[in-house]
Amino acid sequence: MNFAFSEEQEELRRTVRQFLEAKSPETEVRRLMETAEGYDTSVWKQMGQELGLQGLAIPEEYGGQGFTFIELGIVLEEMGRVLLCAPYFASAVLAANAIMNAGTDEQKSALLPGIASGDTIAALAFTEPSGKWDAAGITLEATESGGKFTLSGEKMFVIDGHVADLIVVVARTAGTSGTDGISFFTVRGDAEGLTRTSLSTMDMTRKQAKLEFNNVVAEPLGAPGSAWPAFSKTLDQAAVALSNEMMGGAQKVLEMSVEYAKVRVQFGRPIGSFQAIKHKCADMLLEVESGKSAAYYASWAAAEDNDELPVVAALSKAYCSEAYFHATAENIQIHGGIGFTWEHPAHLYFKRAKSSEIYLGDPTYHRELLAQRIGI
């Protein structure tokens, strides 16, 4: 048994942290969150060309670096730590995994190298205005006519859907329900009949779009009608990836709280010497470390692609979401009035935490999934 990162993995973390501290300081996060695109194209290019981050966990035969989900988790944790504004989660996690899970060899060869290099930004469109995160939420219809598929319907909360060159869409064959008749399709971001509208997101550091499909011609990704297992796995992988990203942010706010508690003096002593504050920090550490244990273990299960993945994905999403939100909320309380201002970064993490908690389904939803998956 060895539950620790290797020296090479720690080196990767140091490299990525150094890069992100230089390229994504708070000033950049604040600049980018006010833009429509929400990311910096030159930083995105450097991530792809200098560090190969977009293709980190894509196999070498498809233009990636061929590392595992464990390395991907490390990178996401570091991105969460600095609230990196970039379409990484959408492209390298959601869309890339959907393609790897569902695509034919030919499709993978055609689609993945662009994602791996960063030349293509991809997004995954699955949630609809109903806000459901499961198969039942998929109602956008795919119609076949003369060997050609067209899509009609609406997708919501599509992360980075407004800037994506390539959109992977989850659709349903007319007359099916539940997990039957689910298909993946790909469409170009500028496809005819597709209307994209940026949403006013609570968390300004992560952009979302509404996508309206009006008879948009689409290419099937994998076999039409039987994509549920690949989609379900994509959702589990996304939950694991997001868990890791959340723990990076949680660790950062814990550090902010502890630093502030050491220097802020009231009643003639640092507030961190009061048990009321000290015990809050201790509880945060317990939850942050526990969340990391869950997220790292989930990364391992995703890397192994073993039977444990569905259980640990639901488990880590539920646990890490609550740990992250609690940490960001306590961070505001420990900072007092300054923590409530726009100028202080506490609210950026607080909003990211709540959005991440709800995205892919809230903790109650994931505990119900967990209950089903362990046979409660």
Added chain:
Amino acid sequence: MDFVDTPAEAAFRAEVRAWLGEHLRGEFAALGPGNGPSDETGWDVRVEWEKLLGADRWVGLTWPKEYGGRAANVAEQIIFNEEYTRAGAPTRLSFFGEGLFAPTLIQFGTEEQKQRFLPEIQAVEEMWCQGFSEPNAGSDLANIQTRAVLDGDEWVITGQKVWTTLAHRADWCFLVCRTEPDSTSHHGLTYLLCPMDQPGIEVRPLRQMTGSSEFNEVFFDGARTAKENALGPIGEGWKVAMATLGFERGTAFMSSQLAFEGEFADILRIAQKNGSARLPALRDELANAYAGLQVMKYNGMRMLTNLVKRGDVGPEASIGKLYWSTWHKRFGETAMSVLGADALTVLRSQDGDYEIDDLHYIFMASRAETIYAGASEIQRNIIGERVLGLPREPR
């Protein structure tokens, strides 16, 4: 990251499994896992079982070979605990002797002391109890007032210890006494080893909310022990006591998570049978308990990996103690919710008796777990000050 046994570990696992398969039979198998270190059910049979374990050196698993141990590494220790718990073998009797005292003795004892005490622990001929807490030294453990003075070649001990688990079963007590009369706080304390069977010691049982009496008050009134029965330097007992507490918070409870898995399976079975597993609020609570339990396992694996790499569990052990005790307390409450109206009655509460089933035991006994071995508030202080580096409270 790797969660698979190496060939050597797999061989060790097979050896443990084979031994348990061969020996855990009849009245020993019938005992079942019981309820933790203070449970006295089936005591005499468990003593016999423990002697079997000792004879084949499963007691003293981690001790150096020269003291009769197997010098097992951390991975082997975990494997033994996993197999032992999975087999449903009885709760170990030797928590205080083997779990707390022996590692302290190995770290601080003289060669003579190790030769004198370790074989008797392994043979289950001598049982130990822990004399730390006093009426005015609970969370403020350094406020110890039990005194010991040298009279010729003997220490003479006067004072009172409390919450002394299984003192009525123990042959020896390891206790911390004030040996420098005008000293205060953690200065001037000495860690002494004292035989229990003597006129100067009186053990009075304390009845707990569970109805049973595993705790005691121990009164020392001129109790005597030989001069050489001081462990570690005279006046530096605090350091030795802290090592014992480190073992108590760290590795001693390593297998708790496995025992909790058994408890979870029991409650889940009841919830499925009585229909409470179909109630949304209870499904959520049960799934939450399961998630918490798995996270406890992952935390343990990370902590043990650190232990292997760094050689000690460090103050992070406080996270483990705070975590499992908090989890178990809530789990006890979940158990009552699952029972529903059946929680209203216990096995017997008439004519002076108070007998409870295992689920009520978890519900009640878990209240003590966030208090003993350093209350949760103390654990949070340790985490805040020693892990996060926050300033100490002015004292």
